[in-house]
Amino acid sequence: MKLSNMKKLAALLIILSGLMVNPVQAVLTIEINRGVDVGIPIAIVPFSWSGAPVAGESMTEVIEADLTRSGRFDSIPQADFLQQPHNAKEVRFKDWRLIKTDYLVVGSIRQTGATTYNVKFQLMDVFRGNTLTGYQYNIQSTKLRNVAHLISDIIYEKLTGEKGAFNTKIAYVTVEKTKKGRRFLLQVADSDGFDPQTILDSHQPLMSPAWSPDARKLAYVSFEKKRSMIYIQRLSDGKREKVASFKGINSAPAFSPDGTKLAFVSSKDGNTEIYVLDLRTRAIKRLTNNHGIDTEPSWLPNGRGLVFTSSRSGQPQIYRMNADGSGVQRLTYSGKYNARPSVSADGKLMVMISRGKGRFHVAVMNLRSKEITRLTDTLLDESPSFAPNGRMVLYATEQDNKGVLAAVSSDGRVRQTLRFLQGDVREPAWSPYLR
Amino acid sequence: MNNTSKLILIVLLAGMVVVSGCNKKNRKAEGADMGNTGVSTSGTGTEFGPDGKPLGDWQSGALADLLAQTQVYFAYDSTELDADSQAIAEAHATFLSNNPATKVVLEGHADERGTREYNLALGERRAQSVADVFVALGVSPANIEVISYGEENPVAEGHDESSWRLNRRVEIRYDR
Amino acid sequence: MKHYTSRRLLKKRHLSPVALGLAILLHGLLFGIMFIKVDSHLKPVAMVKAMQMNEEKPIDIIEASAVDKKVLEERKEKKKAIEREKQRKITAEKKRKAEAKRKEEEKIKKAKAEKKRKKEAKKKAALKKKKADKEKARKKAEAKKKKDAKRKKKLAEEKKRKAAADRKRKVEKERKRKEADMKKQLEAKAREGRARQAMSKYAPRIQRKVQDNWYLPPRGAEGCNPTVQVNLAPDGKVLRARIVKSSGDSFCDESVEKAFMRASPIPIPLDPDLYSEFKVIDFPFRP
Numbered sequence: 001m002k003l004s005n006m007k008k009l010a011a012l013l014i015i016l017s018g019l020m021v022n023p024v025q026a027v028l029t030i031e032i033n034r035g036v037d038v039g040i041p042i043a044i045v046p047f048s049w050s051g052a053p054v055a056g057e058s059m060t061e062v063i064e065a066d067l068t069r070s071g072r073f074d075s076i077p078q079a080d081f082l083q084q085p086h087n088a089k090e091v092r093f094k095d096w097r098l099i100k101t102d103y104l105v106v107g108s109i110r111q112t113g114a115t116t117y118n119v120k121f122q123l124m125d126v127f128r129g130n131t132l133t134g135y136q137y138n139i140q141s142t143k144l145r146n147v148a149h150l151i152s153d154i155i156y157e158k159l160t161g162e163k164g165a166f167n168t169k170i171a172y173v174t175v176e177k178t179k180k181g182r183r184f185l186l187q188v189a190d191s192d193g194f195d196p197q198t199i200l201d202s203h204q205p206l207m208s209p210a211w212s213p214d215a216r217k218l219a220y221v222s223f224e225k226k227r228s229m230i231y232i233q234r235l236s237d238g239k240r241e242k243v244a245s246f247k248g249i250n251s252a253p254a255f256s257p258d259g260t261k262l263a264f265v266s267s268k269d270g271n272t273e274i275y276v277l278d279l280r281t282r283a284i285k286r287l288t289n290n291h292g293i294d295t296e297p298s299w300l301p302n303g304r305g306l307v308f309t310s311s312r313s314g315q316p317q318i319y320r321m322n323a324d325g326s327g328v329q330r331l332t333y334s335g336k337y338n339a340r341p342s343v344s345a346d347g348k349l350m351v352m353i354s355r356g357k358g359r360f361h362v363a364v365m366n367l368r369s370k371e372i373t374r375l376t377d378t379l380l381d382e383s384p385s386f387a388p389n390g391r392m393v394l395y396a397t398e399q400d401n402k403g404v405l406a407a408v409s410s411d412g413r414v415r416q417t418l419r420f421l422q423g424d425v426r427e428p429a430w431s432p433y434l435r
Numbered sequence: 436m437n438n439t440s441k442l443i444l445i446v447l448l449a450g451m452v453v454v455s456g457c458n459k460k461n462r463k464a465e466g467a468d469m470g471n472t473g474v475s476t477s478g479t480g481t482e483f484g485p486d487g488k489p490l491g492d493w494q495s496g497a498l499a500d501l502l503a504q505t506q507v508y509f510a511y512d513s514t515e516l517d518a519d520s521q522a523i524a525e526a527h528a529t530f531l532s533n534n535p536a537t538k539v540v541l542e543g544h545a546d547e548r549g550t551r552e553y554n555l556a557l558g559e560r561r562a563q564s565v566a567d568v569f570v571a572l573g574v575s576p577a578n579i580e581v582i583s584y585g586e587e588n589p590v591a592e593g594h595d596e597s598s599w600r601l602n603r604r605v606e607i608r609y610d611r
Numbered sequence: 612m613k614h615y616t617s618r619r620l621l622k623k624r625h626l627s628p629v630a631l632g633l634a635i636l637l638h639g640l641l642f643g644i645m646f647i648k649v650d651s652h653l654k655p656v657a658m659v660k661a662m663q664m665n666e667e668k669p670i671d672i673i674e675a676s677a678v679d680k681k682v683l684e685e686r687k688e689k690k691k692a693i694e695r696e697k698q699r700k701i702t703a704e705k706k707r708k709a710e711a712k713r714k715e716e717e718k719i720k721k722a723k724a725e726k727k728r729k730k731e732a733k734k735k736a737a738l739k740k741k742k743a744d745k746e747k748a749r750k751k752a753e754a755k756k757k758k759d760a761k762r763k764k765k766l767a768e769e770k771k772r773k774a775a776a777d778r779k780r781k782v783e784k785e786r787k788r789k790e791a792d793m794k795k796q797l798e799a800k801a802r803e804g805r806a807r808q809a810m811s812k813y814a815p816r817i818q819r820k821v822q823d824n825w826y827l828p829p830r831g832a833e834g835c836n837p838t839v840q841v842n843l844a845p846d847g848k849v850l851r852a853r854i855v856k857s858s859g860d861s862f863c864d865e866s867v868e869k870a871f872m873r874a875s876p877i878p879i880p881l882d883p884d885l886y887s888e889f890k891v892i893d894f895p896f897r898p
Contacts, residue, residue: 027891030814
C-alpha cells in the first residue's frame with residue numbers, strides 16, 4: 001500500500017516537473033488515481049397521499065428498500081430532510097445540496113376512484129438542479145406495490161445504466177410444521193418477499209423451482225408420489241404436467257434460454273447423469289456419461305452450453321460442457337467442494353456454493369478472469385440465484401435456527417434478509433424480467 | 436432372554452463375523468450353522484421378521500436383532516458401508532433372499548450440509564450401496580426399490596454433528 | 612571634443628606677432644618724428660647766447676692798487692658774477708623771450724604739428740579705423756568664418772555628439788532592455804519557483820479532495836479514464852468542469868463531473884499572484 005502511494009507521488013511529481021521543463025503549456029495537470037466506492041446518495045421524499053390510505057403500503061419505503069438492497073444506493077435518512085416537496089416545482093435544490101444528496105425522488109399518490117389511484121413521481125439531479133425523468137400511472141390499489149417496484153427499476157436504470165430487477169418475482173419453498181406433519185408450499189412473491197402466492201401445497205417435499213424464460217411457468221421437483229418427479233406448472237391457471245418420472249432420481253430441472261428444452265438429472269441408467277428433454281418433441285438426450293455424480297445443470301445465457309456439478313474428480317466441482325454434452329471443461333480448482341453453479345444473464349458471472357473450513361457460502365466467479373469472490377460468511381448457504389440483471393444474488397441461509405432467504409449484491413457490498421412471516425424458507429429462484 | 440443378554444449375543448456374533456473374515460459366498464451356509472455355534476437358544480415362541488411374517492426356525496435371535504435395525508449410517512460425504520452397516524445390510528439381505536416374494540425399499544438420505552441436489556444424489560448412492568449388498572447376496576433387483584430423499588427428510592433437526600450423524604442414513608423399509 | 616574647440620578659440624584671441632610689431636613701429640615712428648623736430652629748435656638759441664658773450668669788453672682796471680689779488684679776484688669774480696648774472700638775466704630774458712617765442716612757435720608748431728598730427732592721427736586713425744575696420748571685418752569675417760566653422764564644427768560635433776549620444780543611448784537602452792529581460796527572467800524564474808512550490812504543496816491537497824469526492828460509477832473504476840478540464844474562481848470554486856476526453860461511458864463521465872461539483876471549492880492558494888497557475892487544471896483520471 002505504501003509503495004503504491006509513493007509511486008503515485010512520484011507520478012505526480014513527474015508530471016509537475018515535466019511542466020517546468022516546458023513552461024509554455026503551463027496547464028497544471030493533476031492525475032486522479034482513485035475514487036470512493038460508495039453507493040449513490042439518493043433522497044426519497046415520502047410521496048404525498050390524498051385519499052383513502054391503503055394499509056401497509058408505503059411506496060417510499062418500498063423504493064428505498066429496493067434501491068438500498070441493490071447495494072448501489074445510499075439513501076439519505078428522512079430525519080435529515082430540510083423540506084418535503086412533492087413535485088419538481090416545490091424543490092429547493094440548495095436545501096438538498098446541503099444534505100449532500102446527489103439525487104432526489106419526489107412524488108404523489110392521489111385516489112381517483114373507489115379503488116383507483118394516480119401515482120406521479122420525478123427524479124431530480126440535485127447538482128444540476130434539473131429533472132431527469134418522471135412518470136405517472138393510473139392503477140388499481142392492488143398494484144401500488146408493483147408500481148413502486150417499477151419506479152425503483154426506472155430510477156435504478158437511469159442512474160446505473162443497468163436494467164433494474166425490482167419489478168420481478170421470486171419463487172421458493174416454505175415448510176411449516178402442522179399436526180399432520182410437515183406442510184410444503186411452493187410460493188411466488190415479489191422480489192422483496194412481499195405478497196406471496198401459493199402455487200402448490202403438499203405434504204411431501206418440494207425442491208428446485210425453476211422459471212421458464214417467459215416467467216409464466218415453473219418447473220419443480222415434487223415428492224408427492226413418494227419419490228422425486230419433475231412437474232411443469234403454468235402460473236396463470238395452475239395447470240401442470242409431469243414431465244419426468246423415470247426410475248430413480250428425477251430432479252434439477254432447468255429451462256433452456258429459448259424455453260424449448262429442459263435439462264434435468266436422472267439416474268434411470270444406473271447413475272445420476274444430466275439429460276435434456278425437448279419440450280416439443282419429448283425426445284430425451286443424454287449429456288453426461290460418467291461414473292461420478294453429475295447434477296445441477298444450468299444453462300449458459302446463449303444456450304450453447306451448460307455448467308454443472310460433477311464429482312468425477314472425487315469431490316464435487318463445477319464443469320462446463322456444450323449443449324450436446326461435448327467439450328467438458330473443469331472450471332473450479334480451489335477448495336474441495338464447489339457446486340450448484342448458475343450463470344448471470346450477461347454471461348459474465350457465475351455464482352455457486354463453495355465449502356471452506358466446513359462452512360458453505362455463496363461465491364461468485366468472474367468467468368473471464370476466473371477470479372472468485374466470497375459473498376457471504378454464514379455457515380449453511382444454499383441455492384444461489386441471480387437476479388435477471390446479474391447484480392444481486394438470492395440465496396437460502398439459516399438465521400435464528402430458521403431457514404430464511406437473503407439477497408446479496410454480486411459485489412458483496414450489501415446484504416439484506418428478506419422478511420417472511422412464517423415457516424422455514426428455502427430453494428429460492430429469481431424470475432426473469434416480467435413481460 | 437432378557438435384553439442385556441440379547442445385546443451381548445449380538446455383539447459376540449458380530450464380533451465373530453468380523454474376526455472370521457468369512458467369504459460372502461459361504462454366508463448362507465454359515466447362517467445355517469449359526470444356531471450351532473455358541474449360545475444355545477431355546478427356540479421358544481414366534482419371532483417376526485421385518486415383513487411382519489413370523490420368522491422361520493433357522494432365522495433366530497441374532498439375525499432378528501439385526502433385522503430389527505432398519506437404518507444404516509454413513510460417514511460424512513461417504514457412500515460406503517461401515518462394518519455395522521454391512522452387518523445390518525447383510526442380515527436384511529439374508530432375510531430377503533430367503534423371502535423372494537418380499538419387496539424392500541431402500542431410502543437414502545443425507546445431512547443438510549451441501550447442496551440439495553447433490554445430496555439427493557448422495558442419498559441415492561448410499562441406498563445403492565445397500566442394494567448392492569442385497570443383490571450380491573442373491574436378492575432379486577426387481578424386489579429392490581431405491582429412493583433418495585436427499586436432505587429433505589431429516590430425522591434430527593439440529594445443526595450439528597449429533598443431528599447430522601443421524602440423518603446420514605439409509606432406511607430399509609418393507610411396507611409401503 | 613570640447614577641449615579641442617576651446618583650444619581653437621583661445622588661439623583666435625591671440626594678436627598675430629606681425630600685427631603687434633607693426634603697431635609698435637608705427638607709434639615709435641610717430642613719436643620719433645615728434646621729438647626730432649623739437650631738437651632743431653633748441654640749437655640755434657644756444658649759439659646766439661655764446662655770441663653775445665664774446666662781444667662784451669672787459670671791465671675797469673684803474674684802481675689797480677695793491678688790492679689783494681684775491682680781492683681783485685673776488686671783485687672780478689663778483690663783477691663776473693654780476694655780469695654773468697646780468698648776462699644770465701638777459702640770457703634768461705632772451706631765453707625767456709626766445710623760449711616764449713619758441714614756445715609760441717612751438718605752440719604754433721605744436722598746433723600745426725598737432726593739427727598735422729591730428730590730421731595724421733585722424734588719417735592714421737582713419738587708416739587705423741580702416742585697418743581696424745578691415746581687421747574688424749576681417750576679424751568679423753574670420754570670426755564669422757570661425758564662427759561658422761565653429762558652428763559647423765559645433766553642429767558636426769553636436770551631430771557627432773548626438774550620434775554618439777544616440778549610440779550610447781541605444782547601447783544603454785539595449786543594456787537596460789537586456790537588464791530588464793534578465794530581471795524579467797529572474798522574476799519569472801522566481802515566480803516559477805514560487806509557483807512550482809505552490810503546485811507541489813497544493814497538488815496533493817487538490818488530488819485528495821477530488822479523490823475523496825469521486826464516487827465511482829456503476830461499473831467501477833476500471834476503464835474509467837476520462838480527462839476533465841476545470842476552471843476555478845480565485846476562491847477555488849469550480850466554475851466549470853468540462854470533459855475534454857471522454858471515457859466512452861456516459862456514467863463514468865457523469866461520475867467525474869459530479870466529483871468536481873461535490874469537491875467545490877478546490878483548495879488552491881489565496882495569493883492572487885499564483886491564481887493564474889491554478890486557474891485552469893487538467894485532471895486525467897487513471898484509477
